[in-house]
Each structure stands twice: as C-alpha cells, then as structure tokens.
Amino acid sequence: MSGLTDRYGRTAVDLRVSLTDRCNLRCTYCMPAEGLAWLPKTTLLTDDEVVRLVSVAVEELGVREVRFTGGEPLLRPGLTEIVARTTALEPRPRVSITTNGIGLTRTAAALEAAGLDRVNVSLDTLRPERFKELSLRDRLTDTLDGLAAAAEAGLTPVKINTVLMRGVNDDEAVDLLAFALEHGYRLRFIEQMPLDAQHGWRRDEMVTAEEILASLRAAYTLAPSDKPRGAAPAEEWLVDGGPATVGVIGSVTRPFCGDCDRTRLTADGQVRACLFATTETDLRGALRAGAANAELADLWRGAMRAKKPGHDIDDPSFLQPPRPMSAIGG
Template identity: 70%
Template sequence: MLIDTFGRTATDLRVSLTDRCNLRCTYCMPEEGLRWLAKPEVLTDDEIVRMVAIAVRELGVTEVRFTGGEPLLRPGLVGIVERCAALDPRPRLSLTTNGIGLARVAKALRSAGLDRVNLSLDTLRPEVFHTLTRRHRHHDVLAGLAAAHEAGLTPVKVNAVLLRGVNDDEAPDLLDWALRHDYELRFIEQMPLDAQHGWRRDDMVTADEILRRLSARFALSPEAASVRGSAPAERWLVDGGPARVGVIASVTRPFCRACARTRLTADGQVRTCLFAREETDLRTALRSGASDQDIAERWRVAMWGKKAGSGLDDPAFLQPPRPMSAIGG
C-alpha cells in the first residue's frame, strides 16, 4: 500500500497523459502557451498502462483518473482506457477534460471501460468563455457534456472556477443550469498553480462567498461528513436533495488530513501532492529495466515522505515550479 507517516493511504491515482492543451485559460497559462514536453520525455501508452498496473496490483490503488493538460489530445486515449479497464483487479476509471472533442469519442470511451467524466466549464456565457479561455469553443464544451451524459459516463461532474469581476456573478445560474441537465456541479477555489504566478489570495473567490451567493436562491444543507470520505469536495443537498452541489476549497478549507491521492505526471514523475515542489523520477527506472516490484518500492518510498499538508497557509509558501497543466489535475 501507499502509506505515509501520517497514516494516510493513497488509493486514488491521477495520471496525466499530456501537458498540452487546446485552451489558454487565463488562470492557468499565458496566451502563447508553454514549452510542451518533447515526445521522448512523455510516457508511451505501454509505459502508462504498466504504471497503472503496478499501482493497482502492487500498491492497492482502486481509482484512476486520467488528466492533462487536455487528455483528449492523447491519440491513444481510448486504447489506454480499454487496457486499464482489463486489469485485475479492475480500478474505477474517470477522466478530467475540458470537453472539446468529447462529443466524438464519448461512446467509444464508455465502450472501452471509462466510468465517468469531470468536465470543466466556468461560464454559461460564450463571450465570457472566450475572455477566460481565449478560444471560441463554448458550444463544443456543451456538446461534450451532452454526449457524455447520453453515453452513460455518469455522474457527469462539472468543475467551475469563479474569477472576481469576470464570472463570479454566475454561481446561482450555473447551479440552476446543472440541476436542469442532471449534472453535478462543483465549484473550485482558484489555486496558486498558474504558469504566470499571478495568483493572489485577496483576488480569490472563496468557498464562503460561493455558498452565500448560492444560498440567496437555493436552500443548502450540508451532506454528512461520513459520506465525504477522502473526496476533495464538500457537498450540500440542494433544496432538500437528492441533487447536490460541491465546493473544493483547497485554499480556505484544506482537506489534507484525508488526502488519498498520488499523482503521476506525463513524463513519469510521482508527485505526493498537487502543491509539492519535489518529484520522484520513475521513468528512468522504468526505461532502465527495473522490475514492477522495484518501481513499486520506489513509489512507496516517495509516498512515505509525503508532507502533512499543502503549506498554503505558510507565509513562506512557494508555488511549485510546474503549473497545473504540467502536473495533472
């Protein structure tokens, strides 16, 4: 098992398939993009499947989430999903995506064994979408959402980041829209993971603000803490339920004590925390002929050194060198 010195066990693996993205979200990267990883640096399809197999068979991982960048840009995505779904024991498989292109492959991903998707959408207004992402692709995201729901990739979860003065007035409208379409909405506090290092705590729309805005239109009752488990989102029943809304408050309400996640970057580095400044290189071992057991042991050692928390409340906190797009959400 992947156990750390604070008694936490990592059973949830986030696997980044690429650092590339077809949007340029203002809170993530500059308009011109970033220096992408060169192809030889990125794990091959076979290497990704092997790493997932090691995590599942040797280390007790039960949940695997494919992320990016934008994972739909990975040419071998459907095949990777199919091969991981064939593992014994079979992990639950999900995908975090911006939804562009999902309409074309949603059914194929479901047939390959994908269980569900998380899709990012910060606004219902096409013009605001362009302001946030620098792309005119709002209609493609909506089409991807509809296709995911129709394909049975449920529950379809929608992740929204609110930026002050840009889309922070949309919280109730986003929830009303999600309820009507049978999507589960989760608001995410903006995190210090942008490539520009322009994040400021004072500019962030907090969980408390989001909940106040939602409560002006909806009756919210907190879900029992026992139901949450290690999930990052605190959830509330909306108007008595069964519909729910979640808030991932990594900054103002950190959930590090219950963290059950481990991360693998597209270039084969293990990260113990989204905000970690250190990584453990497994790609070199993988390509040097190391056995599954040796790689698993290196992974265990890395996780044993996991820190107690993200350090966001420490005045000396420094953003990790890699931005979110290069880490994997």
C-alpha cells in the same frame, strides 16, 4: 501487499495520471496566451509505459481509482486504448477523465465502450463571449455538446468543475447551478489555487468557499449532505432538500490534507506526492533502465512516505510548485 502509506497514516488509493501537458484552450488563469514550452515528446511516457505504471499502482500498491488528466487528455491519440487496458486490470479500478469537454462528441461512446466510468468537465461560464475571453477560444458550444454526449453515452454522473474568479465570473454561480440541475449534472465549485504558469495568483482575488455558498444561498436552500465525506475533496450540500447536490472544494480556505488519498503521475513519468509538491520521484528513468515492477513499486512507496502533512499555502514560507497545473495534471 504494502500500499502507499505515508508517515501520517494516510494511504493513497486514488491515482491521477497526466497524459499530456498540452491543451487546446488557453484559460487565462492556467497558462499564457502563447502557450508554454511543451514537454519534449521523447520524455513523455508511451502508451505501454503508462499502462505498465498504472498496473503497478493497481496490482502492487492497492490503487482503486484512476483518473486520466492533462493538459487535455482527449488530445492523447491512444486514450481509448489506455482506458481499455486500464479497465482490464485486476482488481478493476474505477476509471474517469477530467477534460474541457471539447472532443467528447466524437469520443464519448468509444470511451464508454472501453470501460470509462465517468467524466469531469471543466466549465467556468455559460456566456459565449466570456468563455472566449477566459479561454481565448470560441468553443463554449463544443464544451456544452461534449457534456451532453457524455451523458448520452452513459458516462454518469457527469460532473462539472467550475473555478470562480473575482470580477470575472463570480456573478454566475447561481446560473451555473441552475444549468447543472436542469441537465442532471453534478456541479462542483473549486477555489482557485496557486498553480498558474504565470505565478500571478493572489489570495485576495480568490473567491472563497464561504463566498460561493453565500452566492448560492441567495437563490437556493442548502443543507449539509448526510453522506459521509471520507477522503472526497468536495463538501456536498443538498439543494432545496435534495436529492440534487452541489459540491464546494475549499482547497485553500478549508484544506482537507489530513484525509488526502491521492498520488500523482505526470506525463513524463514523475511521481508527485501532493499537488503542491516541490519535489518529484522519477519512475520513467527506472522503467526505461529495465526496473522490475517490484522496484518501481518500492520507488513509489518511498515517494509517498515523504509526503508532507499539508500544502502550507498559509505559511509565509510557501513556494508555488515550479510546474503549473497543466503540467502536473488535475
């Protein structure tokens, strides 16, 4: 079996699958208040098509981790069944979702029963009014309840993803870590990336990994984790000697492209070799034209062979992908 190895010797074993480009929040750094022009329903992969392509990735191409994303994946009506069918594949992949947490109170137990291993929940503030300003929805309580429901259902470790923005929520780093430590969640701070629909990202407005660590060190002692990082995007730090940790993902200032092990599938069936790719490979068209699994696998291999060595954000020629994060999948 030949896997998804690119020209630079990296092998993709981690698949991110977007199930929808729709979301029930309107986070200002992600999409405009009025939302976006959603993908036509006829272009979206059906549940059967999602599972078919995931099975190709797992059974033919050596993928070991599958994460379902969006948009907001909990908006996908067939999510639980998709998870159950994915965890039934051989060899069984580890399966997780990235979500805003809204809806986990009603779905966490069913997702765990379907075999879901864990969740990542996006949470950028603990202040209700600030949450409303950032997301244009008054749903902080729902997100916090969703975190608790995930933990109660055993979807652990429950991870929190936080994007700090200068002059917006960068004063909450310590509070967010204290909250995560109190509840046993694993917090990861992520540098804001140029993936907003408005194309308004500016590097000088981004809170850097170094600034995040400096803020945390004002209240905690941080030491590098002795756990090998491997292809993980987060640098892990022991908090006050451990065992609790905090992660920092410096996608822009501390890129980890050389160790990247990810491949991405959009909700409309396009393979992306990189989060910042400006080209895609269409699997949906081939699948609907009757392609066999071997043909789909070959198309996927070709897409990954064309992967660039890095995202080139610091290069003057860098172009932001035409699709925003909500359409690419986190």
